[in-house]
Structure formats: C-alpha cells, structure tokens
Amino acid sequence: MPDSTAAITLVCNGPGELTTWVRPLARRLHELLPLRPLVPDAPFSLRLVLVPCPNATGAEHGVAEGWQLFERIWPAHRFWGLLLRPRRHAAWPRQGVVVFLGGDQFWTVLLSARLGYRHLTYAEWVARWPRWNDRIAAMGPAAADRLKPRWRQRCTVVGDLMADLSAQARDEAPLPPGEWVALLPGSKRAKLQVGMPFLLDTADRLAALRPGCRFLLPVAPTTSVQELLAYAGPANPIQQHYGTGEPRLERALPAPGSGTAPSPLAGGRALVTPAGTRIDLLETHPVHGALSQCRLALTTVGANTAELGALGVPMLVLVPTQHLAVMQAWDGGIGLLARLPILRWLLGVALTAWRMRQRGFLAWPNISAGRLVVPERVGAITPAEIAAEAADWLDHPAQLAGLRDDLRSLRGQPGAVASLAELVRGLLPPISAA
Incomplete structure (x- = not known):
C-alpha cells in the first residue's frame, strides 16, 4: 500500500536564486497541488533546504520564512547535519522529490539519495550529474545539447524561469x-x-x-x-x-x-x-x-x-x-x-x-x-x-x-515556472491524485 504522504523539497543557495527561482516555483506548486502548510491536511508538504554558499548573506532563511510557503526550512549551517542524519531533523515521508534550484548540483544528488527521493535538476547551462537525475529541466537548447544522447530522453527544455518576471x-x-x-x-x-x-x-x-x-x-x-x-x-x-x-x-x-x-x-x-x-x-x-x-x-x-x-x-x-x-x-x-x-x-x-x-x-x-x-x-x-x-x-x-x-x-517566452511545476508533479507518487 502506498505511503499516504510525500514531500517536495526545493534546494537553493543564494539570495538571487531564492527570490527569482524558488519563490515563483513554490507559489505555482501551491496553485497546482494541495500542499502543507497552506492546506494543513494535504498529502504533500513543501520544504526548503538551503545549502552552503560563499555568495549567501545568511539572511535567506528569514526571508523564506516570511513568505509562509514552506512547512519546514533548513538554514545552510544545518545542511551537513541534515545530510548525515535527515530523520533526526524531521519526519520525512518515504516518498518525495528533491528539486535543484541553485548551488552545487552534487548536494541535491546526495540529499535525494540519502532520502530515497526522486531528483530533478534545473540546468541553466549544464546538468552535471545526469546519471542520477530522474528528470532534467533545461533552461534552453544549449544545456540540453550538452547532454550525451543516452541522457537526453530525461531532459525537457522548459525555458528561463526569469522570463515569467515580466508577465508578473x-x-x-x-x-x-x-x-x-x-x-x-x-x-x-x-x-x-x-x-x-x-x-x-x-x-x-x-x-x-x-x-x-x-x-x-x-x-x-x-x-x-x-x-x-x-x-x-x-x-x-x-x-x-x-x-x-x-x-x-x-x-x-x-x-x-x-x-x-x-x-x-x-x-x-x-x-x-x-x-x-x-x-x-x-x-x-x-x-x-x-x-x-x-x-x-x-x-x-x-x-x-x-x-x-x-x-x-x-x-x-x-x-x-x-x-x-x-x-x-x-x-x-x-x-x-x-x-x-x-x-x-x-x-x-x-x-x-x-x-x-x-x-x-x-x-x-x-x-x-x-x-x-x-x-x-x-x-x-x-x-x-x-x-x-x-x-x-x-x-x-x-x-x-x-x-x-x-x-x-x-x-524567451513566459511559462517556464509552470512547465517546471508540471515536471515536479510528474515525479510525485500516485497519491498526487488523492
């Protein structure tokens, strides 16, 4: 019998990606799916993990908290402890998706493997670990064309996430x-x-x-x-x-x-x-x-x-x-x-x-x-x-x-945020229809 819950975990590093990538995607996911914390009894939760980055300011955690879009947020200084012992930090459903939205792509590979979750990378210029990506969302053809032929079937060109800013x-x-x-x-x-x-x-x-x-x-x-x-x-x-x-x-x-x-x-x-x-x-x-x-x-x-x-x-x-x-x-x-x-x-x-x-x-x-x-x-x-x-x-x-x-x-044309959200939904377990 399938687990009754699943977690979507967005991974990010610095202030630019947080405001221009993470926030629009989080808002779109809440429009698309019933997600905690906005829907308290929803089968899915939306979480945010911040990873260490020399360009971060240290205030990213507080900024994201103010949006009230995430059930849990882990600041960058807790990332290593989370990676080593994730269930000591929170109750994690058996199923879920980890989405890379900034930082070092390898950290999301490790986190998804540690949690046993599926993994999606948003690649601006290159997807560095396609073997361990369930799906790759490429910003444009340049990133998609750099993939070896055997990995290209995992890739979808969604466009530039920032292209949606002008419409907003x-x-x-x-x-x-x-x-x-x-x-x-x-x-x-x-x-x-x-x-x-x-x-x-x-x-x-x-x-x-x-x-x-x-x-x-x-x-x-x-x-x-x-x-x-x-x-x-x-x-x-x-x-x-x-x-x-x-x-x-x-x-x-x-x-x-x-x-x-x-x-x-x-x-x-x-x-x-x-x-x-x-x-x-x-x-x-x-x-x-x-x-x-x-x-x-x-x-x-x-x-x-x-x-x-x-x-x-x-x-x-x-x-x-x-x-x-x-x-x-x-x-x-x-x-x-x-x-x-x-x-x-x-x-x-x-x-x-x-x-x-x-x-x-x-x-x-x-x-x-x-x-x-x-x-x-x-x-x-x-x-x-x-x-x-x-x-x-x-x-x-x-x-x-x-x-x-x-x-x-x-x-480019708007619509990348919606396309990426659909890819995330496609990686969720069957309870997405519940």
Missing part, C-alpha cells in the same frame, strides 16, 4: 510620473561597502546633469535600510573617497495618484543626500513591477543583472576596482583568496590586474548572449564618468529602446 510585473501598480533611474548596490557587505557611496555620488552628479531624474533603490530582502545607511555614512571607510556626505532618512513624498492603484512607493521612505538628491526606497517585495518602469539601472554584478535583463531594463553594470573590498564579493578562487586576511593585502593589486585581463562577461545578459549586450564598466571608474554616460543614454531614448528590445529578445 505587468500586474503591479505604476510608479509616479518621472524619468526613473534604478540604483542597485547589491546585498552583500563587500558590494554595499563600495556600491552605496559610489551610487549616491553618481546620483548627485546625474541629478545635476538631468534635474528631472528620479531615483529608486530597491532594498534587497537580505539587507535592511539601517545597513544601507551605515554603508552610506562615515562608519564606512570607503565613503570618504566620495563627496556625498551622510544621507538622511525621510518619509517619501506623497505620490500624485494616476489611477485607483496605489503607488508602490506609498507610505515608504527615502534617502536624501546632503546635496538634496532624493532616492526613494522600495521596501516591499517583489519589486519587478517598479523596476520594469525604470528608464535605466545602475547596478553591480550578480543575479540582479539577470532580473533586470528578464524585465527588459537597460543597465550599466559597474565594478569599481579601485577599492580592494570589491574583490571580496567576487565568486570562485579569486574571491576566496581576497577574503584571506594576509593574502588579500599582498595580492590585491596583482589579483585585480590579472582579473581585469582574464575576465569574461560579468553581466548575465552578456553571458547568456555570448556577446556584449549591456555595457560593463570595470576598472577605476568614477561617479562623474558614470553619471555622464547615464545622462548620455537618457538623452538618446531610441538607443535605450533598442537596448530594451535586445534584452527582451534574449528573455
């Missing part, structure tokens, strides 16, 4: 009128330490060049307004290299209504620089609707470039290398070396020079296209240079429209 964004309320520019300094310490003073200085200079500009800063769910203020003020040693001074926090100005839907900025707060530049903070999530209405974005590298690309928002991708701290935010061996207390100072200059010579594309639209679609500004860049370039882009709306069209052509 259309349903959100409009921003107040204005020439909106988004500022995305990042969510990790090393990026915020450079990104906040750099972007505030850039905003001051851009506002002087184009007084009609309005600025929007989405507060990442894994950070806080208090952290942004700290990195923008004198407590941050990098701030002294920029001329903004310490901003103050104010209530956002009332937005004139353009319809019945309230502005996404209603009741919010804003940073105001000593020069008087107002930067509206967007503290609610998701932020895709507001971002999609921006003419231009100034952003660091990371998953935010994938989100902006999926929304079709033109962007300048910024990596100021004049501050060694920025290297601590990079991925891979370079980032690990730069974090070591002794080596980071001895090797900092050499690592920066080598990285600049050897680097490939950094922004996800460029990586995806294999060519330069959005500008990447890497090196000892200055706020004055970036403000001038941003003003030039804003002066040429036809060029911005062309860039937006290029990004939309890369995005």
